Amino acid sequence: xxxxxxxxxxxNDPSRVVTDAKWTSVRMLLANDGMGFSFHLTFxxxxxxxxxxxxxxxxxxxxxxxxxxxxxxxxxxxxxxxxGVMYALNEHDRHVLRAEEELVMACVFNPxxxxxxxxxxxxxYAAAEDLADA
Amino acid sequence: xxxxxxxxxxxNDPSRVVTDAKWTSVRMLLANDGMGFSFHLTFxxxxxxxxxxxxxxxxxxxxxxxxxxxxxxxxxxxxxxxxGVMYALNEHDRHVLRAEEELVMACVFNPxxxxxxxxxxxxxYAAAEDLADA
Numbered sequence: 001x002x003x004x005x006x007x008x009x010x011x012n013d014p015s016r017v018v019t020d021a022k023w024t025s026v027r028m029l030l031a032n033d034g035m036g037f038s039f040h041l042t043f044x045x046x047x048x049x050x051x052x053x054x055x056x057x058x059x060x061x062x063x064x065x066x067x068x069x070x071x072x073x074x075x076x077x078x079x080x081x082x083x084g085v086m087y088a089l090n091e092h093d094r095h096v097l098r099a100e101e102e103l104v105m106a107c108v109f110n111p112x113x114x115x116x117x118x119x120x121x122x123x124x125y126a127a128a129e130d131l132a133d134a
Numbered sequence: 135x136x137x138x139x140x141x142x143x144x145x146n147d148p149s150r151v152v153t154d155a156k157w158t159s160v161r162m163l164l165a166n167d168g169m170g171f172s173f174h175l176t177f178x179x180x181x182x183x184x185x186x187x188x189x190x191x192x193x194x195x196x197x198x199x200x201x202x203x204x205x206x207x208x209x210x211x212x213x214x215x216x217x218g219v220m221y222a223l224n225e226h227d228r229h230v231l232r233a234e235e236e237l238v239m240a241c242v243f244n245p246x247x248x249x250x251x252x253x254x255x256x257x258x259y260a261a262a263e264d265l266a267d268a
Contacts, residue, residue: 001206001227006218028196028220035192035222036244037171058169062162062240064198072135084140086162088169093135106196106240110170 004028006041016115022048031112038112044068044099053094056127058110060088066103071096138162140175150249156182165246172246178202178233187228190261192244194222200237205230 009016009026016027022045029039042061044050051073068081073094079087081103089095097103117125143150143160150161156179163173178184178200185207202215207228213221215237223229231237251259 001204001208001229002220002222002224003204003213004220004222006220029194029222033222034224035194035242037194037242039194039196039220039222039242041196060163060169060171060173062173062175064240070135070137074135079137086136086138086140086173088136088138088163088167088173090136090168095135106198108169108171108173108242110244 002029002033018115021050023050025107027113027115029112031114033112036110036112038109040107040109040113042103042105042107044097044103044105046099046102048099050097051094052097053092053122053124054089054109055092055122055124056111057113057125058089058092060086060108062086062106064104064106066099067101068097068099068103070098136163136167152249155184157184159241161247161249163246164249166248167246170244170246172243174241174243174247176237176239176241178231178237178239180233180236182233184231185228186231187226187256187258188223188243189226189256189258190245191247191259192222192224192226194220194242196220196240198238198240200233200239201235202231202233202237204232 018025025040025042027040029035063081063083063085069078070081070087071078152159159174159176161174163169197215197217197219203212204215204221205212
């Protein structure tokens with residue numbers, strides 16, 4: 001059994017805390033935990049806007065706190081994000097996520113993130129095999 | 135892209151809301167969503183105690199709200215559960231979960247739950263193939 005405390009990770013394990021342009025992700029579970037998915041708490045700054053496209057991953061995102069919106073760039077549909085709303089990128093959907101207030105999101109990735117990815121210019125994470133080649 | 139609101143599901147989609155002895159699980163994502171995992175919000179009643187063992191699944195559980203404890207029955211170690219604490223049953227660990235206050239947990243299952251499982255007497259969910267045979 002693995003037991004981890006978000007607050008301990010933030011204080012003591014900087015390798016699991018990744019910050020990029022106006023977002024921070026705390027990786028509670030990564031690929032090497034052997035669960036077959038990774039689990040992250042992600043914080044998006046109030047007023048920020050992000051274009052993401054996980055070409056190599058499925059991702060589900062559950063809003064714990066905050067207020068914002070998501071636009072599906074394939075359909076141009078926009079959905080409100082508020083506590084209790086979840087979106088799942090079952091078609092590797094390219095999307096824009098906006099935080100009106102800081103968003104606190106519980107994110108699941110399949111395949112699991114290894115912890116060494118950063119968002120590339122196209123908004124994706126590399127596949128693990130591409131990273132191994134890099 | 136799938137977008138679902140917890141509050142809409144609770145009001146309008148009883149097939150996704152499962153209640154058993156002193157716990158309720160709202161299934162935001164199930165196997166047929168094709169994500170490779172399922173994602174549930176689970177509520178455990180204040181004062182309740184549960185023995186679970188997911189012989190056929192890996193499960194991670196992140197505490198959003200509440201207070202309790204978990205005991206790993208293999209080692210007899212007990213860990214405090216509070217907001218920000220996650221446990222992951224990477225060895226299908228048999229465990230006792232206690233809610234001192236109502237616990238609100240974000241749960242991920244791999245393989246994904248199909249939605250037709252109930253906890254069996256041994257605290258497990260059947261594997262999907264066993265359900266198909268049942």
